[in-house]
Amino acid sequence: MTDASLAPAKPRQGLRALELDLRLLGMIGAFVLIAVAFHLASDGRFITPRNLFNLTIQTASVAIMATGMVFVIVTRHIDLSVGSVLATCSAVMAMTQTLVVPDWLGLGLGHPATAWIAIAAGIATGALIGAFHGWLIGYLTIPAFIVTLGGLLIWRNVAWYLTDGQTIGPLDETFQLFGGINGTLGETGSWVLGGLAALAVVWALWSARRGKMAHDFPVKPLWAEIAVGAAAIGAILGFVALLNAYTIPSRVLARRFEARGEVMPEGLVQGYGVPISVVLLIAVAIVMTVIARRTRFGRYIFATGGNPDAAELSGIDTRWLTVKIFALLGVLCAISAIVASARLTNHSNDIGVLDELRVIAAAVIGGTALKGGVGTIYGAIIGALIMQSLQSGMAMVGVDAPLQNIVVGGVLVLAVWIDIVYRKRAGA
Known part of the structure; x- marks a missing residue:
């Protein structure tokens, strides 16, 4: 070992001293470019308080689920059922508010406990569905792709049967506060x-x-x-x-x-x-960041994603860890269902449709590596904001819905390719 190797590292000079995250800067830059482009294309209607307010409440639901998708992808799994799980949780909460509380419990419409009973029922439903998925994946070793692809079909139609295919609403006024514009x-x-x-x-x-x-x-x-x-x-x-x-x-x-x-x-x-929905997103982001960086559970998640075999040999119960990760994502799907249905003031059959694509895209755009082991909570939230900006901007300038989905799908593929190139150059 030479004297040079023992010498302290020279402090960085200029902008390097800021130690900025280049990927984060790139995502912020992409959002700014998208916003400016649509602002010019829409005759100055995109970068306005009204539109940006609406953008935040539209982003909240997907962003909440994207924080949980980070953990799933980091551990080298995938979840294609989040939109359908959201729909089932929404249906459970809607039926709880309009049938269970007033008719079965006899508390009457508008009772102060109605919203909270419904929220508890929805979160319990999401946790149970997620834990069931995790058990199938972790203990029965069925690939996550297959389990959640089946869940995409199953839970969407469970929601339909729970409501007989009807739109259920209006929802409780206290419940509506979580939607954004009403709270x-x-x-x-x-x-x-x-x-x-x-x-x-x-x-x-x-x-x-x-x-x-x-x-x-x-x-x-x-x-x-x-x-x-x-x-x-x-x-x-x-x-x-x-x-x-x-x-x-x-x-x-x-x-x-x-x-x-x-x-x-x-x-x-x-x-x-x-909006209260944005406050809820901020709270979720803080909790998920603390879990990722400050808890044993979080360390186990990233260790398992980095090398599953080594993690198991070191004593981590990867099967039980899988159950907990998917149960957590199920809870976040329920929280997203609260935000989404409260914003609409009702439960509808198409709630959460294509959210699977948006949530996965948000996580990947935010820097979560599909090969596992790498991902950030703040990145997923910014990724969700970018995705929603694209969709809102295209709708504002009159792009047809099918073309919007084509663009979103193309952006997802492009984001994965950029991530591959970035990690190759970074030696990751």
């Missing part, structure tokens, strides 16, 4: 959330820096830490300001005052703020 934090609540998120960014950067210094690890220059923190805080507060800029129509605002027995002040203007 937001308002301007003040949104700024409070933005402020808390900004403080969390500062704490996370400071905590990470202190931990590295305590263990004599190299740290970024202070200016680089400040630049990264400022960019993150600016993005958070800009996002809040954008959603607050989408104002509630005066007639809707007047009805809200009338419902409370009040008179709306003359000239009052209020913004919607951050």
